[in-house]
Amino acid sequence: MQALKFFSRKKPKIVLPFYPTNNVYFMDTNIVAYNEKQIAHLLQLQQIEEKLARLEELRGDLPVLVTKLVDSIEATRRKKKDSENRLEDYKKAIEDKQVEYKACKDKVKTYEKQQKEASNDQEYKLLTKRMELEKLDVLLAQKKVKEYQNVVAKEKIKIDEFEKELNKQEKILAEKKKTLEAIDRANEVKLADLEKKREKTTKGIDVAFYDMYQEIRESIKQEVLVNVVDDACRGCFIIIPPQQQVHVMNREQIIHCENCHRVLAYVKPTKKEEEVPKKAVSRRKTQASRSTT
Numbered sequence: 001m002q003a004l005k006f007f008s009r010k011k012p013k014i015v016l017p018f019y020p021t022n023n024v025y026f027m028d029t030n031i032v033a034y035n036e037k038q039i040a041h042l043l044q045l046q047q048i049e050e051k052l053a054r055l056e057e058l059r060g061d062l063p064v065l066v067t068k069l070v071d072s073i074e075a076t077r078r079k080k081k082d083s084e085n086r087l088e089d090y091k092k093a094i095e096d097k098q099v100e101y102k103a104c105k106d107k108v109k110t111y112e113k114q115q116k117e118a119s120n121d122q123e124y125k126l127l128t129k130r131m132e133l134e135k136l137d138v139l140l141a142q143k144k145v146k147e148y149q150n151v152v153a154k155e156k157i158k159i160d161e162f163e164k165e166l167n168k169q170e171k172i173l174a175e176k177k178k179t180l181e182a183i184d185r186a187n188e189v190k191l192a193d194l195e196k197k198r199e200k201t202t203k204g205i206d207v208a209f210y211d212m213y214q215e216i217r218e219s220i221k222q223e224v225l226v227n228v229v230d231d232a233c234r235g236c237f238i239i240i241p242p243q244q245q246v247h248v249m250n251r252e253q254i255i256h257c258e259n260c261h262r263v264l265a266y267v268k269p270t271k272k273e274e275e276v277p278k279k280a281v282s283r284r285k286t287q288a289s290r291s292t293t
């Protein structure tokens with residue numbers, strides 16, 4: 001067998017073994033058989049993955065919604081925890097201020113008592129001054145207690161609101177999860193079967209072909225192997241030169257569409273596919289007839 005050359009395409013960057021194109025008359029039956037087998041397996045893989053994608057479609061936006069809800073619940077819980085911590089801090093601060101308030105009041109009482117027993121005018125005046133200062137501290141402590149009580153009241157309202165929000169979100173999450181689980185349960189067997197088939201099919205595909213397939217699939221998020229219909233790539237509808245069509249038909253090498261990089265392969269068209277070109281032709285005809293009139 002002739003040595004395989006390696007060919008690199010810029011987009012996507014794939015290295016694939018294939019036969020030199022300058023010798024179109026030379027066709028190695030081995031390489032044709034090899035390519036045929038690889039294409040057949042890739043087609044099988046594509047069909048399985050499309051079925052898997054349809055199963056995933058059944059789940060709709062539920063997985064995204066569930067993730068979003070979980071994140072949102074997490075964020076609300078964090079906010080609630082912050083409020084609870086603030087509430088505790090302020091409750092502690094109130095207690096401290098109340099202790100301070102009582103101490104100041106006690107001092108005022110002491111000074112009042114000492115004032116009654118003052119031996120001279122100077123001592124009396126000094127005690128009056130001290131008493132006034134303590135009375136100011138009493139007022140200040142009272143003011144702070146009120147201020148902190150307001151904060152506590154506000155945090156309590158916030159915590160209640162977070163609690164209500166959490167209940168609401170958790171209820172919605174439970175519903176969404178239930179629906180999603182029901183869908184998954186209904187498709188469990190099908191999914192397991194398809195996963196098994198995918199694994200088996202993948203084993204029959206060479207790494208280079210498999211990587212190429214996955215790379216294209218990842219970038220276009222659509223089918224990778226397409227037909228040539230009416231001389232055009234079925235994926236992007238660009239015209240495929242006749243020489244390339246010959247290669248596609250002969251399968252002596254893997255041909256990528258120059259425009260969309262899909263693999264051009266002879267895939268048995270589905271009924272849906274057969275209908276589209278007809279419509280396109282009739283539309284073209286209508287346009288042509290319109291332009292002539």
Ligand SMILES: [Zn+2]
Nearest residue numbers: 233236257260
């Ligand atoms: Zn194309």
